[in-house]
Amino acid sequence: xxxxxxxxxxxxxxxxxxxxxxxxxxxxxxxxxxxxxxxxxxxxxxxxxxxxxxxxxxxxxxxxxxxxxxxxxxxxxxxxxxxxxxxxxxxxxxxxxxxxxxxxxxxxxxxxxxxxxxxxxxxxxxxxxxxxxxxxxxxxxxxxxxxxxxxxxxxxxxxxxxxxxxxxxxxxxxxxxxxxxxxxxxxxxxxxxxxxxxxxxxxxxxxxxxxxxxxxxxxxxxxxxxxxxxxxxxxxxxxxxxxxxxxxxxxxxxxxxxxxxxxxxxxxxxxxxxx
Amino acid sequence: xxxxxxxxxxxxxxxxxxxxxxxxxxxxxxxxxxxxxxxxxxxxxxxxxxxxxxxxxxxxxxxxxxxxxxxxxxxxxxxxxxxxxxxxxxxxxxxxx
Numbered sequence: 104x105x106x107x108x109x110x111x112x113x114x115x116x117x118x119x120x121x122x123x124x125x126x127x128x129x130x131x132x133x134x135x136x137x138x139x140x141x142x143x144x145x146x147x148x149x150x151x152x153x154x155x156x157x158x159x160x161x162x163x164x165x166x167x168x169x170x171x172x173x174x175x176x177x178x179x180x181x182x183x184x185x186x187x188x189x190x191x192x193x194x195x196x197x198x199x200x201x202x203x204x205x206x207x208x209x210x211x212x213x214x215x216x217x218x219x220x221x222x223x224x225x226x227x228x229x230x231x232x233x234x235x236x237x238x239x240x241x242x243x244x245x246x247x248x249x250x251x252x253x254x255x256x257x258x259x260x261x262x263x264x265x266x267x268x269x270x271x272x273x274x275x276x277x278x279x280x281x282x283x284x285x286x287x288x289x290x291x292x293x294x295x296x297x298x299x300x301x302x303x304x305x306x307x308x309x310x311x312x313x314x315x316x317x318x319x320x321x322x323x324x325x326x327x328x329x330x331x332x333x334x335x336x337x338x339x340x341x342x343x344x345x346x347x348x349x350x351x352x353x354x355x356x357x358x359x360x361x362x363x364x365x366x367x368x369x370x371x372x373x374x375x376x377x378x
Numbered sequence: 379x380x381x382x383x384x385x386x387x388x389x390x391x392x393x394x395x396x397x398x399x400x401x402x403x404x405x406x407x408x409x410x411x412x413x414x415x416x417x418x419x420x421x422x423x424x425x426x427x428x429x430x431x432x433x434x435x436x437x438x439x440x441x442x443x444x445x446x447x448x449x450x451x452x453x454x455x456x457x458x459x460x461x462x463x464x465x466x467x468x469x470x471x472x473x474x475x
Binding site: 136189190217221222223270276278281282303307308 | 398418422453
């Protein structure tokens with residue numbers, strides 16, 4: 104696995120719009136951005152409405168995921184190129200999700216919507232309608248997903264990477280600062296976690312830093328290559344960004360994303376917390 | 379959740395006795411800039427949040443009391459302002475050039 108297998112540049116994307124066998128997918132929590140203009144031919148996935156189970160706190164089960172991708176006109180053999188706002192947080196979550204369900208060829212567009220917009224590249228408001236497919240997903244690959252008990256057991260024995268901002272890590276604030284600070288969970292972090300904010304892995308235009316810069320970053324922050332790794336944030340989307348960096352760009356082994364993240368951990372009764 | 383909420387608009391429903399709101403607008407050449415990226419950096423210059431300005435060029439953050447930096451990146455340029463925030467409403471204007 105190398106960078107070119109999992110990332111495409113905005114130049115590549117622009118040259119390949121409309122190519123048969125390549126499906127561009129915009130993933131956001133707030134899809135009003137898509138509605139105001141998107142890459143020509145791109146379909147949208149709404150992080151909350153499309154990708155989360157409507158009742159339980161979980162992602163879609165296999166049958167629902169198959170139905171969703173079939174309805175969007177995404178086939179098993181298609182190359183899926185994901186991009187979105189928020190520096191590709193939700194696109195990275197979707198990447199991890201497509202990997203969970205075994206999609207073979209999935210990539211991120213480096214820099215996402217932000218890089219595309221800052222470059223002044225064209226956006227389309229045309230409705231996109233792709234013919235339905237018969238998508239077949241694999242059984243979920245849980246080797247890349249961590250659950251709460253595993254996180255508690257990992258204290259002191261695995262790399263626990265808290266990718267939130269330093270002020271969330273220290274408990275000064277409970278959510279990224281574009282959101283009201285009214286949350287029910289306790290503030291702080293999992294004991295022994297190291298704080299390597301997701302943003303350190305990205306340039307200001309939303310593109311990923313170079314492999315050399317990324318390798319140096321995690322090395323300097325005390326990441327131990329001999330240990331297994333669990334990344335977490337608040338709801339699992341920023342940690343998907345870091346999971347992508349560690350697993351897909353740097354090729355580190357045994358890296359899991361804890362999508363329950365702080366919203367779950369900080370609400371558990373009796374688990375240890377550090378501040 | 380983590381998606382950026384709609385920027386601008388009234389303060390109804392926001393408790394200014396507990397929230398530390400940093401808000402304002404992005405300007406360039408005497409006009410507000412819609413669709414500019416605005417990030418909030420903490421006192422160590424580390425990223426805390428990012429939003430995209432409204433059609434009127436507005437942004438809003440929910441922070442905590444202390445020193446913050448508001449930095450904007452738009453297709454027309456860059457700009458930043460330091461804000462010393464307290465509980466309640468803290469307003470600022472960022473000029474990009």
